[in-house]
Amino acid sequence: MSYNKRFDGRKFTETRPMKAKTGVVKNAVGSAMFQIGKTRAIAAVYGPRELHPKHLQDPSSGRLRCHYNMMAFSGSGDRVRPGPSRRSKEISYVTELALSPVLDLSAFPKTVVDVFIELVQTDAGTRCAGICAASMALADAGLKMKDLVCAVSVGLVGGTPVVDLNYEEEAYEEGAVDIPIAMTPRDGKFSLLQLDGDLSKEDFEKALALAKDACQKIYEVQKNALKERYVEDKK
Amino acid sequence: MIKTDYIKELARKGERADGRKFDEYRTPITVEFGVSSKSAEGSARVLIGDTEVIAGVKMELGKPYPDKPDEGSIMVNVELLPLASPKFENGPPSIDAIELARVVDRAIRESGSINFKKLCIEEGEKSWTVIIDIYPINAAGNLFDACSLAALAAVKDARLPKLEGDVVDYKNRTDEKLPVEKDALECTVYKVGNVLMIDPTEDEEQAASARLTVGVTEKGRICAMQKGGYEKLTQEEIIQMVDLAIAKTAELRKALENGKLYEI
Numbered sequence: 250m251s252y253n254k255r256f257d258g259r260k261f262t263e264t265r266p267m268k269a270k271t272g273v274v275k276n277a278v279g280s281a282m283f284q285i286g287k288t289r290a291i292a293a294v295y296g297p298r299e300l301h302p303k304h305l306q307d308p309s310s311g312r313l314r315c316h317y318n319m320m321a322f323s324g325s326g327d328r329v330r331p332g333p334s335r336r337s338k339e340i341s342y343v344t345e346l347a348l349s350p351v352l353d354l355s356a357f358p359k360t361v362v363d364v365f366i367e368l369v370q371t372d373a374g375t376r377c378a379g380i381c382a383a384s385m386a387l388a389d390a391g392l393k394m395k396d397l398v399c400a401v402s403v404g405l406v407g408g409t410p411v412v413d414l415n416y417e418e419e420a421y422e423e424g425a426v427d428i429p430i431a432m433t434p435r436d437g438k439f440s441l442l443q444l445d446g447d448l449s450k451e452d453f454e455k456a457l458a459l460a461k462d463a464c465q466k467i468y469e470v471q472k473n474a475l476k477e478r479y480v481e482d483k484k
Numbered sequence: 485m486i487k488t489d490y491i492k493e494l495a496r497k498g499e500r501a502d503g504r505k506f507d508e509y510r511t512p513i514t515v516e517f518g519v520s521s522k523s524a525e526g527s528a529r530v531l532i533g534d535t536e537v538i539a540g541v542k543m544e545l546g547k548p549y550p551d552k553p554d555e556g557s558i559m560v561n562v563e564l565l566p567l568a569s570p571k572f573e574n575g576p577p578s579i580d581a582i583e584l585a586r587v588v589d590r591a592i593r594e595s596g597s598i599n600f601k602k603l604c605i606e607e608g609e610k611s612w613t614v615i616i617d618i619y620p621i622n623a624a625g626n627l628f629d630a631c632s633l634a635a636l637a638a639v640k641d642a643r644l645p646k647l648e649g650d651v652v653d654y655k656n657r658t659d660e661k662l663p664v665e666k667d668a669l670e671c672t673v674y675k676v677g678n679v680l681m682i683d684p685t686e687d688e689e690q691a692a693s694a695r696l697t698v699g700v701t702e703k704g705r706i707c708a709m710q711k712g713g714y715e716k717l718t719q720e721e722i723i724q725m726v727d728l729a730i731a732k733t734a735e736l737r738k739a740l741e742n743g744k745l746y747e748i
């Protein structure tokens with residue numbers, strides 16, 4: 250019954266291997282790639298630029314607009330039909346909420362900063378990978394930020410609390426709980442929290458604690474990637 | 485406008501802004517396979533200078549068309565993501581995206597690069613559709629050639645998924661490649677001022693008055709064409725453009741042969 254060994258042999262508190270890189274889209278103001286396991290997201294930032302339609306403009310600040318999209322061939326099975334879906338719209342929206350608290354766009358009233366997130370390949374945890382990539386891309390764009398945003402999914406697989414579920418775990422037949430979270434690492438606060446599944450309050454608390462530790466590791470990966478770009482530019 | 489005048493002026497003097505010859509591709513031309521190997525049946529990433537394109541193949545099980553009951557088919561789709569350029573916007577596919585997809589499709593289809601009959605599993609009942617989705621990641625000129633190269637590379641990288649009756653088991657891929665029997669690639673020649681050039685940057689594309697995309701097989705045969713731009717072309721110009729395209733697709737083909745596995 251209980252899930253006592255992970256399918257891919259990881260420790261329960263261990264994320265999949267991560268890779269990160271900035272400056273992956275030359276046309277963009279800022280960009281980044283973030284890969285966790287086989288899930289890979291690219292994010293590109295354009296702006297601040299004039300926001301249309303005008304009635305959406307905020308005279309006191311710029312606006313952040315996020316667009317999450319899975320490439321048609323990136324799903325685990327059938328082709329994903331191109332264009333926005335209800336799912337991708339919701340993820341775009343919660344991504345905006347996850348990133349907004351760290352971003353200060355008060356110097357750019359009436360403008361918009363667009364963040365485009367594309368999933369090239371997926372193995373669960375796509376919204377979290379997208380948020381990680383997007384927060385790095387915003388930093389790469391040189392926008393004023395209070396912190397980075399680190400995101401990971403935690404949850405229960407067959408009753409056992411785990412970090413960073415892959416697709417196989419998410420689809421575990423005896424039940425899985427998926428809790429995508431985003432955290433600002435310097436103050437340990439959460440800016441994304443979703444949950445689907447069924448669990449006790451105690452297990453929820455355990456899962457949240459795991460998320461905090463994992464996010465600190467993600468933070469290091471993100472910081473290193475941002476610094477690497479700087480070193481390269483110096484050459 | 486200023487850039488356009490500058491580029492035309494340079495062209496008149498026999499020069500290009502980045503110092504290349506008119507018949508010279510940006511270097512290196514890079515092909516990497518398996519950029520989405522977990523998800524797509526086949527995938528590839530192509531770099532020509534600053535232009536980057538990703539293509540992926542999904543295999544879908546369907547019914548053959550009634551007029552071709554013993555054949556499978558292909559579908560090519562290009563999305564001009566706003567991620568790839570400040571000029572691209574969200575929304576329904578623009579005419580540029582549609583033209584790109586149709587021109588890439590044409591070379592693969594008309595050359596017989598893929599043997600459609602071999603994609604048929606059961607006459608009139610069951611066949612494979614090869615869906616090629618192409619995404620520019622950084623649009624910096626010459627998307628036609630880059631998309632064509634990425635599409636063929638992804639097709640060549642593809643392995644059929646396992647089939648159990650009428651159910652496709654996408655998690656398990658067989659070792660079976662797609663029936664690729666020819667290698668059709670496209671080279672696009674642009675007319676800027678009075679000169680013909682290949683592999684334009686975005687600024688050069690803007691300055692061009694006409695273009696001709698030519699699909700060429702590995703034997704140097706022509707398999708597709710598309711003229712673009714508002715200016716007319718003379719017969720001599722067309723022949724020159726075709727000659728140039730036939731010669732230059734060899735370089736794209738070489739890049740494909742030298743393709744490596746994708747690494748971050």
